[in-house]
Amino acid sequence: MVSALDVCARQLGSAAASSRLEQVIAQASQLLPAQGPITVFIHHNTLHAFEELTFDEGVQAGARTFGCQPYLTEDRYRQELARGRIRLEDLAEILVDDLRERADALIGPLGTRYHLRLAMLQHPLRSGPSEELRWFIAETDALTRLPKKLPTESRERLVRETRLWVLDNLRNGHDHAHREMLTDLLARYGAASMESWSEATWESLALQTLWRTCREGVHCLAAVPAKSPEFVRPRDWLLEATGEDSDRLVNELLIRFSAAFLDQGMAPWTLPHRAEGFFRAFIALYRQSAGPPDRWLSGLAAELDRLEAASIGPLESILESLDMLGVEEADWNEFLSETLLSLRGWAGMIQQMELRADRVRFPAQPGSVIEFLAVRLILERLALKHVAQTALRLSGSLGEIPEVARRRIVQPPAVSVDQRAFLLFQLAQGRGWSAPGLLQMPREVWSLLMREIEAFSSIERRRVFHRAYERKFRVQTLDALAIHGRKRSARVESPKFQAIFCIDEREESMRRHLEEIAPETETFGAAGFFSVAMYYRGAADAHFVPLCPIVIRPQHWVVEDVAFTAAGVHQRRAKTREMIGRASHRAHVGSRGFLGGALITAGLGVLASIPLVARVLFPRLTAMIRGKATGFVQPPSGTRLQLERTSSPPSCEENHIGFTVEEMTNVAERLLRDIGLTSGFARLVAIIGHGSNSANNPHESAHDCGACGGARGGPNARAVAEMLNDPRVRNHINSRGLQIPNDTVFVGAYHNTCNEALTFFDLDRLPPSHDAEFTTFQNVLEQACAQNAHERCRRFLSAPLNLSFAAARRHVEARAEDLAQVRPEWGHATNAICIVGRRERTRGLYFDRRAFLVSYDPLQDDAESAILTRILQAVVPVCGGINLEYYFSYIDSPGWGCGTKLPHNITSLLGVMDGAASDLRTGLPWQMVEIHEPVRLLFVLESTPAAVLKIFDRNPAIKRMCVHGWVQVATLCPNSAEIHVLCGDHFEPYRAEANELRQAASSADWYRGQRDHLEFAEIVS
């Protein structure tokens, strides 16, 4: 693509530099968040750009780049250790696995490296600035009392050894070297009365000698060289030297301007010259005279005039700015990445609007990120100049900032003797090392010990902790599968009903309850778009919405029509709706204006108190009344899908809507073969899509079906059911060797995962022969919804634990309509497992709504595992993306996620800011992830290691995520309960730790009265 900008740059003879610059910018902008407009929320790996690295390298590199946390805090892991969520044996296993042959190396006389590290994990090691530590030592009881949590053994050993040593030393006096240390202590406590010293005195003496020994021991060690700060951005230099942040000035203006540039229809008065692009619009707006009186902006108009007069384009302007700021070409990448990331939400959104121009009303022109960067650097120059002048009294060129700032920066203190000594002091207490033992150590051992301790840094400890945290869960899962897998498993013989759900882990409980209520039911899991990739427009919708995973671009269009007999009613109602819509839009906008606002607020405003009070105090009742009141304008019931296409090619035009019979057959066959439903059909098969609706929730779409690209999957279920019922499609499918009995009927339905409502489609086409069965099935499904609501309610603190099923359903209904409810549902929170295999292998296991369940029959797959491959191609990125997004948003909520949603402020109809103005916040809000357990998704594939490795070889994208450890992978043998776990690039057999699984009579029995995560159990009825 040759843009006008390029041409311009070339004419001026800097083509080579420009194209290099363009490459660098393209590379830098890959770090930007890939989240598009919030109305269609698509989950993906927050650190997608780092997938080339292994998980641990990736999160640590990402953490450095973005300034966020890679794992939970050490304190948090220790809490988990204390409450048993991490077991000591997990830590031990992980350490052995991590160190391998290096584990047994002796570190002086004090034990092996393994023991040292384990102790460092077990005992909290605190640190802080030297001043704080000195205060701590002097002012607290650190030198008089041993910590209460210390094991008795260490505690006793410490005191005993010290006592013996002191007595021995006093009597024999041969330890002259250390006598001095003791003299003043003995004087303080009164050596004469030593025999009558209390335990407390000895304890204190032991601690005093220990602290002195540690200090003395590390005193003579080589000091750690202090690291002087290095930055590429002059802003960082200034911030470090003066505490003044030039980004604050730049961001405030740039946020306002970017929001105006990207606005999708919020402000009635749009940005002038928006169509000319970010750069031109900015110049046009800010080069006018009599501009903002802010001091730092005083040179802006002149600078923009200069750019305009010399017709300097954005790329050239960036080159110019880089030059003025004194950034070397080698530093371009780092500098530009950091500059872009300083307002990454907005920069990322501009990039998305540029890339996904088809999905928004007002897209951004190609090259907008470059223009954004150019404007940013112009403003940054002005801000830097201003800050340098006011805070640093520097009036020279901007390139001098680093040098001048460096002189001003106080050298950060190196790791001090006190800090090292304190680390050792704590460790010694934990391990029960007393002063006399340590005093024997030669200096080499001290230095070795210190090196060892410092090598196992906090970040390393957190990594090990995290592994152990995941291990406990993995063992629990694989044990459950291994034990359950030993039982004979078979499909339900002549099932009465079958139901195909989305693979979503929220449907796990739904399926389980359904199977418990009606054991003659068989359930399946397929990605919730049910192989129907389409643009869809409902009867009352304005626009087509893509309903398929984000990686697919639909080739077909489907619309919902109203049946011919009701067309008149439909048109009348549509007219009424339009009228009401236009009027309320007018009132909506008018209430914010001058005259309209005055009339509405003064005249009718008081009436607003009625819905205000009603909606807050009685959300469910108000919603029911509103539903009744608006019912008369909804499209009449009895709609149908316009599904069959008569002319090609497919498009959104009349006659080009829909699929051909051949295409329908492909879709239908693909669905059935994927889930392995090729025989043993029931007379009734429900296909159930899902979605969610919640009031007052900007992140509503994040609760919808991920396989439908953050939209609601009802129409997909409806479409595929209609295709499967089509006799012509059945004929075609029959000819491809898949026999569907004539009396099998498919019914599409939609499950609302928030309020647990279930809607069936096209019931008027149900043959009378199936009426009775359908009624039974419907009742069973409704009952399953109520029980599902009940199981969900155990996680809501505001729902009492003793709710009945019906009350639980009322509770979730109110939640969905409540304006004040920030946790309408938990969404994907707690997701942790993805099982790809036959339901028989997992049926009867309580997975606590934590498992994505994908139906796949390995026995029907070919030697090349073609079916498994295509399943994994969709499931690994989608489920892995969901899981990693939750992982990061939980680990560092304000950093990777978007923090608490209470102050969120919808902006430009695209996303949310924190409060009045901030960077655009990406990721998930804290209220969505609060109960999540940050573990990487564990895939369990019902297949053999060899088959899976073969798939890896042919699919680099899958392999990268699995082998680099962004997800965990295990296989469950199709013919036995053998399990293999992927370690690096090969599989190792798994040995179950437990011998039996806890059992319960029903799900409700197992979870009743519990709020927290539950262990997995077998439900035996």
Place this chain on the structure above:
Amino acid sequence: MFDHELILRVLGLTVVGAPAALFGVLGLSSLRGKPLNERAIVTCVQSAIFAGLLASIAILAMMLSLGTRHVPIPLGHWVSIPHYHFVFKFEFDRLSVPFVILTFLLCGTIGAFCNRYMHRERGFNRFFVFYSLFVLGMIVTSLAGTIETLFTGWELVGLSSALLVAFYHERRSPVQNGLRVWSVYRLSDAALLLASIVLHHLTGEGDFDKLVSVGTWPEGAALLTESQCLLVGLLLLLAAMGKSAMVPFSGWLPRAMEGPTPSSAVFYGALSVHLGAFLLLRVSPILDASPVLCVAIVVLGLVTAAFATMAGRVQTDIKGVLSFASLTQVAIITAEIGCGLRYLALIHILGHACLRTLQFLRAPSLLRDYHMLENAIGDRLPDLKTPFDRRSPARWGDWLYRLSLERGYFDSLLSDFVVRPFVALFEWCDGIERRWTELVAGGSSRPADQTDPSQTPLEDLQ
């Protein structure tokens, strides 16, 4: 009659006492370091607000049935010397009763809302402490019978508002914006304080009913001369301007949208932003006495309304849009007061507060609302152009657009012309003081200045 008076007195004390008791309970338990749990807090809030609301409705009913239009509840003389006295007094009249009922209604609804909205938030207790302080301040201000009483409530409202803006104090911008709100409030507080001193100086007391010779609100005439009225009135106007975010103080209103959504809704969208207008209503006899003052108020109101309408049309975030929409109406209300339309202004305040609160609470529904409207209309939402949009020439249009986008440049003008000289003055004083202390100490006198507050990070990321 005695019976009625007693009942009215008890009810009146309940109206003031309920929020005071609420603040006492929540505040003291927090001070003791043992904050109540969520459930207990909610129970306290609900019972206090409900008691206050019932009592105020009962007073309204009694006043209507008895035909009384003015019920004073004095809390005794605090200072009483010849030519001067200082009284704490609450008054129920046609202005304060609707305002009190509105306050209880909105605060009660918001209390119920926040019970669920703030559930499990770390600052749950802190939020409700500020909330109760705010309710107390609003009630005291609305019922104030003397300017000192009004000042007390005014201060409480200001303090709680600033603290609520800075509710998320772990981030930088809420704290900065909270400080900005606080500074503007202090400026208007200073004006109110001056007004009260001047009033005392002129009349020897601060009772509002002494400003008025005959009749109760809104009738009555000022006892002061026209020029006295103008002086006091201008000071009060300054106070009202700060509190109601009139030009040139408008910058703080959109910046106040930092706290949890419901606090922005009720506090800045609905209640505290109307306090300036309320103050002007309360002293309306003074306005009647000074036509110059009235003209100034009308002009100020219209200018602010015009500015806010314009700025509101370019805002791209929902809370910004709503805050300018609020400002527009508050400014119109102010202009109405200047024109002498007291009852209209009162009704306008009530209606505006209710509607805006609802809109603020529903702010997170914006995307869904727009989606539903689009579906109903069957197309993209139409641009609703005003005549103004069609007429303004492009050149002027761009200039005005930037003016609106930058919110009238008022913030930077205030920083330049008010804050900078102010800070410079105090830095100069600081310099003098430092020279003096160093002279006395014979060397460096402030070791704390040299200490580097920055810390080495506890968790390394190397």
